[in-house]
Amino acid sequence: MARRSRLAPSRSFATSLATSFAASLLASVFFLPLDVRSAPAADGPLVVARAMDVNSLDPARAYCDTCQIYLSAVYATLLTLAPDNQTIIPMLAKSWEVSPDVTTFTFHLDPAATFSDGSPVTAQDVKWSLERLKNIKGGPAYLMDSLKSIEAKDPATVVITTETPNSEFLGILAAPYTGIINAKLAAANGANANADAATSDASDTWFLAHSAGAGPFVLESYTADDALRLARNDKYWGKKPGVPGVVLKQTADAVTQAQMLQSGTADIAMQIDPDTAKTVSVPDATFKSVPSFNFVYAAISPAAKGAPVPLTSDVRQAIALALDYKGAIDFTVGGEGKEQSSAIPNGYPGTKDLPAPVTNVEKAKELLAKAGHPDGFAMELEFPAMNVYGVDLSLLAQKVQQDLGKVGIKLSLKPVPFTVWISDINDPGTPFALGFFAPDYFGSAQYVQYFGMLPDMPWANRAGVGKQPGLDGKEQLALYHKALAATDVPAQEAAYRDLALKMIDDKIILPLVSPNLILAYRNDVSGVRYSACCNLPLGEIEKK
Template sequence: MRNISLSKNRRRARRTGLLLGTVGTLAFGSALAAQETLVVGRSMDVNSLDPSRAFCDTCQVYLTAVYEPLLTLGEDNKTLVPKLATTWENNDTFTEFTFNLNPDAVFSDGSPVEASDVVWTFERLRNLKGSPSFLMDGTQSIEAVDTHTVKIIVEAPNSEFLNKVSAPYTGIMNAEAAMAGGALADESAATADGAEGWFLENSVGSGPFVLTNYAPEDELRLTANSAYYGTAPGFGEVVITQIQDSVSQAQALETGSIDIAMQIDADTAKNMNNPDVVTEIVPSFNFVYFAFMPGSEAMKGKLTPPVREALTYAVDYDGMIEFTVGGNGNKIAAPIPNGFPGTANLMPRSQDVEKAKSMLADAGLGDGFTMEAVYPNDNVYGVDLNIMMQKLQQDFAQVGVDVTLKPVTYPVWREDMANGRADLTAVYYAPDYYGSGQYAAYFGMTEGSTWVSRAGYKSPETVVNAKEGEIYAAALAASGDAADAKYEELAKELMADNVIIPLVSPNLVLAHRSDIQGVRYSACCNLPLAEISRK
């Protein structure tokens, strides 16, 4: 860690006296909080608890509670507000960014949060090559100017970089503690880092909670951080417990077994008449989509651009919203959420069965063909993926395409995606920050992107769209209306790819016991646990 560990240890020792001076206040606050446990029910989709590898909805909730990014989103879900950085600035070309850290910030072991920890965290995020590594793409240098100042230079203009460092996956880690657990940040990290298992049992953040226990497909248990330098959370313990479906979550909420249910659908919510339960339906930036896999062994030469376009006309988009969420959702044109830059003027897709049949006939597939759909067996945002795919199966059957449904667990799904063992899939996406660039990076058909690797598999040429990289770069070099115009152009290219097809942006049901307050939807962080308390 560039010879900083000794000086950091000396500063930790000096800080010990300060911590002892405030321990009475901390203990008092923790004692009050420790009387309460918050229980949250949801279907857990955890792929990792390593901040540089995690990439899921439950991960967002966990990371936001345990780690802190430099910036975060305000309650309007658009405005950036301070977190570990108290102030920040950038140059006019969006290539240099400077952050000034809160000098009072400490990790859960009491050691100070320093610029060197930020440098190490961001370098590890970039070099590990995990799912969230795109957040550090294009960083040229990450420098600790002094103990509490970080300067980052990017290779090309990036007007979204400040938004990127508000993502929960950029939460700052205690570098010294993480390295002791086997974590690496240098260029060998992608192959030599051995800390993923360690992070399942340990946390090294500065957030209001620390990890106590994780049991896959069972529970994720957090305890209030007694060394937290900010406002103490309202609960001494938080338990996120595995409850698979909407009805089961509703039953647990009504009986008082849980305090918050995160995935109750609108239809179930309508039937809840318990005075001890509060439900509120709010719009979200989340969406559920299906995706074609033209590079799969069975689809090579078959899922051509005209065939993909034809199949998009087979889908009953309006009926899909009614079928999946009882009308409590919205159509979404491109794989960029409604309300994000570039989406205001987009026209959603519509069904035209006769056009679909005609285009399939022109492609020599008038007699239809068979596809296998592999997707997670899950309920997300109130959408049961099985029900959604049954509806899609019916729609495709109208044009002679027979779809076999194969719901699987998340580990099996990830393995199948990595090995080209699906012709069709379905999954979901929630924003990591407010900004359309993340969708270009994730869904864009640019060389080496996540979905080129998945959908193209060993034949990336079946899906690559070189124009999207150029448009994305132009969007990042612009700001305001000019950036919006470029993101609109990009969104139209993503639609023309006909690979990622959004089906519904569900409204969210915020459901909790009536004595719980502070529950809200966050576009970056899903459910900010530290804001929740009991009346």
Template sequence: MTYHPRKGLAALLLAGSALIAPPALAQDSDTLVIARSMDVNSLDPSRAFCDTCQFYLTAVYETLVTLAPDNQSLVPNLAESWEVNDDFTEFTFMLKDATFADGSPVEASDVVWTFNRLKNVKGSPSFLMDGLTGAEAVDAKTVKFTVDAPNSEFLNKVSAPYTGIINAEVAEANGAVSDETAAEADKAEPWFLANSAGSGPFQLASYSPEAELRLARNDSYYGEAPAFSEVVVTQIQDAVSQAQALETGQVDIAMQIDPDTAQSIRSGDVTTEVIPSYNFVYIGFIPGAKGMDGKLTAEVRDALASAIDYDGMLDFTVGGNGEKQAAPIPNGFPGTAGLTPRSQDVEKAKKVLADAGLSDLKLVAGYPNDNVYGVDFNIMMQKVQQDFAAIGVELELKPLTWAVWRDELGAGEWPVTAIYYAPDYYGSGQYVAYFGMIEGFPWVGRASVGKPELVVNPAEADLYAKALASSGDDADAAYQELGEAMMEDAIIIPLVAPNLVLAYRNDIAGVRYSACCNLPLAEITRN
């Protein structure tokens, strides 16, 4: 995840429309209770894009292939096998015998319909289908995809939870559309907030925004039945409250405990593991924001990035429990081994600002008032504010609710923001597709606010095409060049890649971190 700002219906639906079941207790052996601050923007697979969405969709909708526990290898899921042509432009999948929750078979036509809808609905994850030119049901159990240019990462994209296969007949009956009119004609998003149409081991039972997400076991599941009849994700905002709920047995798993809070847990009934993750938090510069008028040039952005004390940031935010990250591609992904993280250079920053006549620069930072991956955004931005002040830049902090932040980001209300990113699959191309300064890509629109000439880097389009046409060492080399180019853009400045804490009651087994799916619910059991 992933968060792509988008105004979904999640905060609007179910406010008084349905009775929500009372909270479950973790002591109920057949119910798994999870604490987290939910960031749901939608539960529609073609529109959802968030960390909570990742593990929800993985549990309810199955992808063609998925990521193995090593977080790099692809393994069969709905597809039992697949073939790729030599130039990475044709991908053919052979489906296994599987059924949707209503008992109907999963067929190639459902796969074609799902991918076309994902492409055409123009939701947050639609970029995963960029370049898709053909989707063909060869027969009931064989589907073939064609892309417009070599794309060695397409197979990895198919493991992203947003590509989970939807029961086309059920979805269409409830307002879903897959053709070129879908962006305007598709009206199914409210239905998906109260219903599901997948083949996974769980189904949606109910959802109450900012309160609770409840899943029920799919009793018609064709595969191995999950251990729990019910999974309840309950809204608990901060790490300390999540830890308290875990210690007292109110919840089985707490998803957002930071390493410092983990050290404070004294209960012998709780297990905590601190592990590396591929998640990171970053600040983003918006040169097209109101009142900037050419002030945030590439040189000035680089100077501001040079003002940041990255070692201090690591200690200040996560107590050293994490890593510095060079580019907006996470450590350990293809092309990152040769990248050198930024370092602080206050004198350089002061000189560049003085030469630009901006020694008294004033900026505003709008960001979500949240704690993500154990990083309190207010604390993180206070550190940025302090570092900017050392070079004479005044930074006003503006913590916002998620809804207000989404609205103001698109309007260019402030020139600095802060947010986070988690992978949707194992592969560096997704970061170029989101953060690359290539015409039409998401962060070009966000940073330029309608003036792409402020930020577009023409070299990146060619480098990206080169990377997608390559594999192995050649792809790694191309992604390293892209990482270096994105560092030169100085639009996205990674601040810290926090370690992840897995925190759960001792009678819970099977908890692991997945780079595509966050927390694979179907693997979890109670001893």
């Protein structure tokens, strides 16, 4: 199964400033003379300040946080995710049926659905778009891993068949990367869905300047490291957007984003961290802390060539017991976060009432002595030198270093550029590392695939599944197929819970912080919410 590199470097915020420095800088910024404050007109575009991370604007190639926001605004999907972040609801498909064996999915398209040029969305467009997503082999191509065939039965009916049962396929079809493209328009500009599309498709540059979707907005322009501009799709077949356009403005750090929010030059600031939020005073703006599905973790790779000692189950258990999970949340995000039990995030199927992570320094010392390391050992902790979801990984690394020092494990810290980190964890392998993850859709399979001990999956390969004692992968693979074949929610929940418990026992992935997300927006803006599939649904936002 082809699997994407989930940890895109663009998933970061700029390095956070120390709280004291932020406070002094904000003091000088937030009390500007009134004559230099230039709030945008109420009938002007919605301005969103964020550190942008665009790698492409092609639905089959784009893979980043900003990409989620853009694609869900410009391209419509067959299905979407309700505001509860769990319920699948209609979008392009007004209704659908699923076969009893969860391998055949029949969708009936809404006859009102049209692309931005006024042409109807057809079953052939759906077939072309999803086959292209698979064949381009870009970052989000893994979403179509189970795809067997797509048949356009008639212009309004499409039948999708998967190779094996896939109870998460409906959730996958709500991911913005599965947005349906105007096939005729894109094909006329170099796009194709052929089996060799990864090398023969020549449309990536065209997509940077044009859009071909059925969403509430269209692409107006994109300038790298500056702004991504959207205009309202006047031919949108659904509820018209509440703003005439959107400007996603490149803004590297939280302090500058907060400045723009205070001065009125931005309506929404997307990456305000908890520390910065506590230092600012903006009476006409809202700062709301909400739980997210993002998390930061430590990872142990027994198969890494540079492991200083055998990273056996006892050693991994000792490392896990030495970590101060609550302290990590307090230290990095000022308590604005949650503990997370497994590599499946809180609130996803299978995570209800999982045992909380435990800190027990004395037990950790006993396990290290049992493993033959009564005095501990020295080891390197490698991590991307970046700030993700409001968590400064350098600060977190210092906390981990302090915790493990209490049991005799002497960590040396190795911050590296993300590109170096992602290369190192694959070859030669990194014995101990920090990483991060955010969802592509609502469904637990993506986490089991990436983090579970399944043959040929990323962290299973790094851990040495099938080669290390206790990591044979067979049990988890069976549970994984059981979860995907489940035909009811209780059965699916039970299978994913068993998988979560097994992943906890393996102690390969140790979740450390699930940070809250700060929603920061001016009070004349409404409809701002966090979406597990789409990040920030722009089509729902209005401005007075």
